[in-house]
Amino acid sequence: MRRVDGARLYLRPPELKDHGEWARLRSASRAFLTPWEPTWAEDELTRAAFRFRLRRYAEDIREGRAYPFLSFRREDDALVGGITVSRIQRGVAQMCAIGYWVGEPFQSQGYTTDAVAAVVRYCFEDLGLHRVEAACQPHNAASRRVLAKVGFAEEGLARRYLKIDGDWRDHVLYGMIDPRDAGDGGA
Numbered sequence: 001m002r003r004v005d006g007a008r009l010y011l012r013p014p015e016l017k018d019h020g021e022w023a024r025l026r027s028a029s030r031a032f033l034t035p036w037e038p039t040w041a042e043d044e045l046t047r048a049a050f051r052f053r054l055r056r057y058a059e060d061i062r063e064g065r066a067y068p069f070l071s072f073r074r075e076d077d078a079l080v081g082g083i084t085v086s087r088i089q090r091g092v093a094q095m096c097a098i099g100y101w102v103g104e105p106f107q108s109q110g111y112t113t114d115a116v117a118a119v120v121r122y123c124f125e126d127l128g129l130h131r132v133e134a135a136c137q138p139h140n141a142a143s144r145r146v147l148a149k150v151g152f153a154e155e156g157l158a159r160r161y162l163k164i165d166g167d168w169r170d171h172v173l174y175g176m177i178d179p180r181d182a183g184d185g186g187a
Contacts, residue, residue: 002126004069006118009111011069011083014057018070019050021079025103032104036140039166064088067127071115073106080106083115085123087133095131096123108142116150124178131178135161135171144172152176 004011014022023045026033030040043049060066066086073080081102088096098119102112116134123129134152136143148154152174160168 004118004122004126005074006071006114008074009071009080009114009118010074011071011115011118011122013061014050014054014068014070014082016051016054018079019047022050022070022082023047025079025081025105029104032107033101034165036137036143036164037101038163060086064090067122069115069119071102071111073111079103080111081115083119085119085127088127088129093131094129095133096127096129097133097135098123099134112143113146113149116146120150120176124180129178130181132176134174136174137164137169138172147174150176151179 027045034040041049057066057068060068065088066084067088068084069082070079071081071083072078081100083098083100085096085098098116100112100115100119102115120132123132132152134147135158136147138157144154153176155173155175158171158173161171161173162169
């Protein structure tokens with residue numbers, strides 16, 4: 001898995017050396033992130049939990065199921081967030097889903113848009129996928145703007161789609177087709 005470059009960021013797989021910075025950013029951003037994420041485990045930010053996460057990531061990468069990235073600001077290598085390509089399907093579907101987060105100090109500065117655009121390009125050009133999907137809660141205006149800026153189309157509402165902060169929540173579904181495949185006559 002290679003580094004992926006955006007306009008102001010670069011994305012790379014998490015490494016054990018990232019634990020301290022990752023844990024500090026996630027901890028400082030906890031109240032900001034909680035409304036949008038699954039419930040955090042008691043040991044969520046520990047080095048042991050991070051090490052376990054890295055082992056799971058390595059297996060997912062090896063099996064071609066998912067590709068996790070941390071996003072770093074190019075100017076100073078500061079960790080700003082993360083993005084994961086998951087639920088990869090091959091064969092007739094050729095698609096995946098993405099999920100992302102940004103640390104509170106870096107919100108509303110274009111970093112998430114940059115990371116999403118870079119990972120979508122990676123999905124189409126490097127992974128050879130045809131479709132990328134994303135979902136966000138209806139009241140998450142910031143995420144909805146990010147997806148629209150990158151070129152995702154809103155596709156509808158999925159009732160009780162994901163369990164967020166302990167409750168099943170509705171999500172707006174978004175999809176994007178590889179622009180190189182747009183003129184293939186499909187509906």
